[in-house]
Amino acid sequence: MQTKKLRYLLLFAVIAIAATVVWYFAYWVKTPQYSLGLIGTAVQKHDFSAFEKHVDMETLYSSAYDDVVVASFGRERLSSPILAALVQNIKGVAVPILIDQTRQYVNGGTMEEADPSDADSPMLQNNGTDIVNNLKNKTGVNSMQYQGVEKIQKNGSIAVVTIKVFDSELGKHFLVELAMQQLADDTWQITKINNLKTLINERDQALQNKLAELNAPVQKQIDDAVAVAPQKIFITSAPYSGVIRLLEADIQLTNNAVKELQYFTGVLELYNADNELFYSGNFASSKDLAAKQAAVYKFNWELNPFLTDDAKVMNSDFSKVTWKASLSSLAFADGSTIELLTQLPVKAATK
Secondary structure, three states: OHHHHHHHHHHHHHHHHHHHHHHHHHHHOOOHHHHHHHHHHHHHOOOHHHHHHHEOHHHHHHHHHHHHHHHHHOHHHHOOHHHHHHHHHHHHHHHHHHHHHHHHHHHHOOOOOOOHHHOOOHHHHHHHHHHHHHHHHHHOHHHEEEEEEEEEEEEOOEEEEEEEEEEOOOOEEEEEEEEEEEOOOOOEEEEEEOOHHHHHHHHHHHHHHHHHHHHHHHHHHHHHHEEEEEEEEEEEEOOOOOOOEEEEEEEEEEEOOOOOEEEEEEEEEEEOOOOOEEEEEEEEEOOOEOOOOEEEEEEEEEEOOOOHHHHHHHOOOOOOOEEEEEEEEEEEOOOOEEEOOOOOOOOOOOO
């Protein structure tokens, strides 16, 4: 009798376990996490059909393009009808290029830089491919490594899945919010990166921090070779326009090197009373400066009152403004150069 009861108990236990496994599997295949796994498998198996089922590339890249353009140009500049129209025309070239590159990546495992010759229209070739490459660079897509799901917010047939990625180029983790839509078969599809503009800003800051770290010893070499002494700064009218103003600055350079300076570039920065940077402008000169000699160089930058950043400069009380000038590259008569990095060094491939 006891043996019979034990058999029934074992049978019920097996049935319960089997039912739980079936229920869990049925639940699991309907989760966004499961569909993320399907996307990964599609890439590994070079199954583009499965990949495009779970990634709405047209919507994803169209939204990503808009976010990168805003991050690159700013909403204020995009308010120009001419620029806005050009950006939309280029979008019609850039999105198909991104989709085609993704197809190549999934099918062959590589994603090459966009070739300008891929664009049909000569006028759009450089612009379209430049923005495609800029999108990939700004998002760090080529150096991002998936680290797992951090959080899921699900509301009916829509969800936001926050994943953690590691940027091997910057050595830093980022959180990416993926918007997902449930399909008819209860699997899910990625439609958008919700926080792409924030991600771009965070990555840009991390990149600047990394470059500043690498450039510190180079900046010292530049400063030791050529000393910079700001002289005066002021605003004047532009002789060619009744609206445009000119920010003018006199900067003294002293060449401490034992060779002639033939070319240099630099950056002027303006800080408000709270020591916050509110304007920066680049300058350059090919006027020779002999060894152990000093000279004053004059530079100017156009200010448009219809642009917020420029208007801030025009309306500033310069008695409360701190300004700095620093050099970023030097070229000497003997052919030697010193220059700050503008992008991270390419890491050597490991065998």
